[in-house]
Amino acid sequence: MHRDEARTIKFQLAHWARELADADGVVPRPSKLGKGGVTADDVIDAPTLAIGLAPRADDDYGIALRYRTDVPRARAIAEQLAEQAGPSVDVRRTGRILSLSGVPTWSGMPLPAEPAQGETGRIRPLRPGVSLAHVDVTAGTLGAFVVREADGDLFVLSNWHVLAGSPSAEIGDVILQPGPADGGTAPEDRVGTLADLVPIRPEEAMTVDAAIALLDEPQADLEYPVGTITETVEARGGESVAKVGRTTGRTSGRVSAIELDDVMVGYGGLGAVSFDDQIEIESSTGGPFSQGGDSGSLVYREDGVAIGLLFAGSESGGPNGTGLTYVNPIWTVLDALGVNLARSTARQASI
Numbered sequence: 464m465h466r467d468e469a470r471t472i473k474f475q476l477a478h479w480a481r482e483l484a485d486a487d488g489v490v491p492r493p494s495k496l497g498k499g500g501v502t503a504d505d506v507i508d509a510p511t512l513a514i515g516l517a518p519r520a521d522d523d524y525g526i527a528l529r530y531r532t533d534v535p536r537a538r539a540i541a542e543q544l545a546e547q548a549g550p551s552v553d554v555r556r557t558g559r560i561l562s563l564s565g566v567p568t569w570s571g572m573p574l575p576a577e578p579a580q581g582e583t584g585r586i587r588p589l590r591p592g593v594s595l596a597h598v599d600v601t602a603g604t605l606g607a608f609v610v611r612e613a614d615g616d617l618f619v620l621s622n623w624h625v626l627a628g629s630p631s632a633e634i635g636d637v638i639l640q641p642g643p644a645d646g647g648t649a650p651e652d653r654v655g656t657l658a659d660l661v662p663i664r665p666e667e668a669m670t671v672d673a674a675i676a677l678l679d680e681p682q683a684d685l686e687y688p689v690g691t692i693t694e695t696v697e698a699r700g701g702e703s704v705a706k707v708g709r710t711t712g713r714t715s716g717r718v719s720a721i722e723l724d725d726v727m728v729g730y731g732g733l734g735a736v737s738f739d740d741q742i743e744i745e746s747s748t749g750g751p752f753s754q755g756g757d758s759g760s761l762v763y764r765e766d767g768v769a770i771g772l773l774f775a776g777s778e779s780g781g782p783n784g785t786g787l788t789y790v791n792p793i794w795t796v797l798d799a800l801g802v803n804l805a806r807s808t809a810r811q812a813s814i
């Protein structure tokens with residue numbers, strides 16, 4: 464079906480899914496946190512479905528339905544919606560979806576026990592894919608270099624839960640490369656300071672998990688790993704993509720769903736946070752596309768055009784059960800922070 468038609472059906476199914484869930488009692492939404500005694504646990508246990516568009520051949524779309532295996536009622540609702548949607552529906556079970564970074568003890572997916580395939584050591588000049596984190600976070604990934612047109616200063620782009628990691632984080636906090644879990648210490652491994660962020664608010668539907676850090680020294684390798692990435696594009700589904708991350712290194716995948724709403728992501732002490740308009744990636748190899756510690760990676764098409772910022776992943780689902788990866792659309796991230804992908808280092812970018 465055409466994309467606009469698929470969107471209409473998506474919204475109809477989302478409304479019906481909430482009605483089915485309401486039949487079992489009031490279904491807590493993130494917006495109801497703290498109201499009427501609704502807790503973070505209530506939101507996590509609610510039979511919420513993520514619903515989006517599933518790419519098919521020749522600009523054709525079906526409906527993507529994602530449900531969590533740890534919520535029994537969600538499966539029953541997904542089956543009812545799938546029967547209504549017909550053969551154009553793509554139903555997958557995901558297990559829990561978690562922010563993919565080693566973060567403070569109150570939040571996130573722990574770093575994998577096995578040795579990382581990516582770069583966890585001290586790397587100078589800085590480049591995408593290396594270990595990076597707030598001084599009080601364990602380790603995430605440096606995704607890209609960005610600039611603000613007003614001043615031309617060079618920043619690194621990653622996730623909120625990598626560069627801030629806590630509601631108590633403040634602008635000016637120290638950022639380390641490598642991250643503390645990989646041996647980074649202050650002041651020896653300081654590379655910059657937290658400069659701006661999009662706060663994670665569990666009571667709202669979020670669209671991005673993003674932050675930037677101002678570099679102390681504007682030395683950076685913008686060419687790694689596929690040349691300087693300066694162009695962005697809206698994901699349409701089915702694209703072959705890649706990323707380079709702290710844990711799994713360089714991996715390849717395919718955009719398996721777009722415009723996913725109600726993606727419930729676990730943030731430990733913050734509880735579950737709902738994300739709308741997200742991109743889903745499945746691995747195109749035998750291993751996972753991402754694991755804990757890959758948060759903040761830039762996801763790009765094979766031709767070196769950016770499509771999104773990696774922030775979360777599921778415990779199951781996807782080819783070979785290696786999980787599915789969730790990505791913020793890159794244009795949403797850049798717009799939220801008022802930055803552009805860097806074309807050159809330091810103030811040369813604004814000249």
